[in-house]
Amino acid sequence: MVVFFFYIYSLELYSPPQPVGKEASLSAFSAARAFEHVKAMCQKPHSMGTKEHARVKNYIVNETRELGLETEIQTTTSLLEFRRVTAGQVHNIIAVLKGSGSPGTDSKGVLIAAHYDSQPHTPGAADDGAAVAAMLETARALKHSPSLKSDIIFLFTDAEEVGLLGAKAFMAEHPLNQQVGIVLNLEARGNSGPSVTFEVSPENGWIMREYAKAVPYPVAASIMYEVYKLMPNNTDFTVFRRAGLPGFNAAFIDGFVSYHSMTDSPENLDLGSLQHHGSYIINIARHFGNLPLAHTKAGDVTFFNPIGHWLVQYPNWLNLPLVVVILLLYWVYVSLGIKKQRLSLKGIMVGVISFLVILAVVCGIAWIIQRLIHSLYPHYAHFYMHNYYNAWFYFVVFIAVSVGVFIGLYNILFSRQKIENLSAGFLTIALILMVFLYLFMESGTYVMIVPLMFSLIGGTICFKFQFSEKDKPYFFVLVQLAAVLPIIAMFAPMVKMLFVVFSLKFVLPGVILFTLVLGFLLPQWKTSYNTGKWALPVMAILMGILFYWGGDSFSGYDKKQPLQSNVMYCLDADSEQQKALWVSKYPEPDKWNRQFFPKPRKEPLKEIYPPEIRKRPVLKNDAPVVGIHVPCLTLLEDATESGLRRLRFNLSSLRQAPIMELIINKNAGISRMELDGKPVKDAKIFKPGKSNYFRIIYYGVSDKGIDVELECQENRKLNIIVVEKKLGLPDLPGIQPLPEFIIPDTDYESFMTLVKKTFVL
Secondary structure (H helix, E strand, O other): OHHHHHHHHHHHHOOOOOOOOOOOOOOOOOHHHHHHHHHHHOOOOOOOOOHHHHHHHHHHHHHHHHOOOEEEEEEEEEEEEEOEEEEEEEEEEEEEEOOOOOOOOOOOEEEEEEEOOOOOOOOOHHHHHHHHHHHHHHHHHHHOOOOOOOOEEEEEEOOOOOOOHHHHHHHHHOHHHHHEEEEEEEEEOOOEOOOEEEEEOOOEHHHHHHHHHHOOOOOEOHHHHHHHOOOOOOOHHHHHHHOOOOEEEEEEOEOHHHOOOOOOOHHHOOHHHHHHHHHHHHHHHHHHOOOOOOOOOEOOEEEEEEEOOEEEEEEHHHHHHHHHHHHHHHHHHHHHHHHOOOOOHHHHHHHHHHHHHHHHHHHHHHHHHHHHHHHHOHHHHHOHHHOOOOHHHHHHHHHHHHHHHHHHHHHHHHOOOOHHHHHHHHHHHHHHHHHHHHHHOHHHOHHHHHHHHHHHHHHHHHHHOOOOOOOOHHHHHHHHHHHHHHHHHHHHHHHHHHHHHHHHHOOHHHHHHHHHHHHHOHHHHHHHHHHOOOHHHHHHHHHHHHHHHHHHHOOOOOOOOOEEEOOEEEEEOOOOOOEEEEEEOOOOOOOOHHHHOOOOEEEOOOOOOOOOOOOOOEEEEEEOOOOOOOOEEEEEEEEEEOOEEEEEEEEEOOOOOOEEEEEEEHHHOOOEEEEOOEEOOOHHHHOOOOOOEEEEEEEOOOOOOEEEEEEEEOOOOOEEEEEEEEEOOOOOOOOOOOOOOEEEOOOOOOOEEEEEEEEEO
C-alpha cells in the first residue's frame, strides 16, 4: 500500500502550479488575466485565410501596441520543400519590448515564440492560444517591472499548422533573426497537465544551468528529447534549432483527446497549464534578459526530475564514469551474493529468462486487450492515436492487468526459485539496457543508472548484513522500501507520459516501461507473497475488470464528449456535365454522416486526384451538382527563348477559397519555378520518378491570388490540376444539421468543399 500511494503522490507532485488570480500584483503573471485573452481570441477556429484568422491577428497587434511594444507585421510568401512544395502567405507578428542595455554591450535578445493560427476545426484554446495569451500577459507584467537589459522579442508566428511556414519566413527574411540570443517556443498537444520542456538545443550545458536557476517549476528530461528525435514531429522550434539558435521547446500534453478538436475550447483549458506556460515565459525573460547572450553554448548535460519539480543535471561526460560505477556495483552485488550463498550464476540466468518470458506474456495480453478495445469501439479510431475521452480508464486497465499477470506468474516462480536470483536476473537485464542507452541515447542513460544504483546498493546491504524476508525482515523491508521509492518517484510520470503520447493505438511502450518498474519491485512482491499469496494479483485483475467496465460505460458520445465525423463535398468541374461526390476518409459512416452515403463505395478519389497521388481508398457516394465558382487562371506571359518556354500566370479563387492545391505533370520538363516571386530551390521535385506529377499546396490565398512563373521545355504541354478548398459544405435541401454529439473531424480534409479544374497551357 505504501508503494501504491507513493506512486499516486509522485504523479501529484508532477502537476502544474496553481493558477494565480486577477488580484495578483501587476508585475506578476496571472493565469486568470491571461485567460481573458484566450476567451477573446479562441471563440472560433482561425485557420489561415479565414476571417477569424484576420480578427485574431488584429487582436494581437492591437494588444501589443496598447502595451507600448514596437509592433510590426511581416507579410510574405513562405515555402517549405520536402517531397512536395508547401507554401502560404504568412502574417507574422513581431512585438519588441526594448531593453535598457547600451548599444555595443550585447545586442542579443530573448525570443519568445508561439503560433496564433489554428487548425480548421478547432478554436485552438490550448494549441496555441494558451501560449499566445501567456505571451501577452507576460508582456503586460514586464511593463510593470524594472527594465531588462536585453530586448524581449515576442514572435507570434503564422502558418505553423501547415508546415512551420511563419517561423521559416522569420528566420529566412526578418533582420531581427540576427539579434536572437536564446529562444523559448511554446506548444500544446492537449489542454491540461504540466508544461514539459521536452526539447533543448544541442550544446545545452550553459542554458540548462541557467534554466534551472530561472524557472521555479521546471519539468524537463533529456530522455524526452532523445525519444522526440525518433518521432516524425516538428514544431516552430525545429526551424530555430536548425538555424543554430539555442533554446527550449515546452508543451503540455494531457487532455490529448482535445488536440486539434472543437473541444479545444476556452472552457476546457486547464488554467494550471496556462500558469505553467506563463511561469516559463516570464522567468526566462527576466533571467536571460539580464544576461549576456553572445556565448550561450557549452557541452551537453543530462537532466531530469527525480521527484516533482526538483531538477537534477550533470554533464554528459559523467555518464561514462557512472556506468562504470554501476558495473562495479553489480560485480560487488553478485560476488557478495554468491559468497553469502544467496545467488548463483545458474539462478541468475533463470531470473533473466523468467523476466523476458513474463514480459512477453504481459505484452501479449496487453496487445490482446488493445485489439479487443479497437474491435468493440471502432469510433475511437476517429481520434488521434485512438485517444478517446475515456482513455484513462484503459490506462488503468493496462496498469492493473500488468500488475496482476506479472505478480501472478512470479508467485508461481517464488515457490521454485530464490527471490534473490529472480531479482538479480532482472537487474542483469536492466544493466544491459543501461549500456544500450549509453551507446545510443547517452543523455537518457540516467533512466537505468538511477534505479540500478538504488537497487544494487539496497541488495548489497541486504547481502552484507543478512537481511531477508526470513532473517531480520523489518530491516529487509525498510532497506528495500528506501531503494524503491526514488525509483517510483522518477518512473511514475514517465509511464503516464508514454500512455498519453501513444495512447490506445500503441500501448506497448507504456506497458514495457511499467513492467520494468515492476521488475525493480520484485523484493516487495515477494513480501506480499509471504503475507497473502494471491491477494494482490487477484485484486489487480479485479481492478482491471472494474476499470474496463468504467471505460465501457463512458464509451458512447454526447454533447460533453462528441464524436468526430468526416465528410467532404468534391466537385469535378472537368467532366462535361460536372460530377459531384460525398467523400469520407472513414471506412464506415457514423450516425450523422450516413445520410450522405446511401450507396457507398470504397476506392481512391480518382475523380479529383491522379491515382498515383492518392492511392488510399475513401468512402464515396454520388452527390447532387451544385453551382460553384471554379478556379480562375489568367495567363500573363507565354514566351519561348533558346528552347525554353517561360510562362507567367495568376491563379485566383472567385469564391475566396483559402487553399489551392496544384498538381503538375513532370514530363513538361520544368527547370525553374517561382511562387509569388519566391523560387522553388529543390529541383528534384520536378524530376521524373515514381510519380508523373509534383504537388504544390498553397495556404492563405489572398484576394490577389497566386502568381506563378516557370520555365519548361519548348513544345511541352503543361497540365495543371487545380484543387480549390474552402471550409464548409454546400447548403443542400434535406441535409440534417450537425447534432450536439457530432463535431467536425480534425485537419484539412474534413467539412471542406473541393472543386477540381484542369488547365492545359
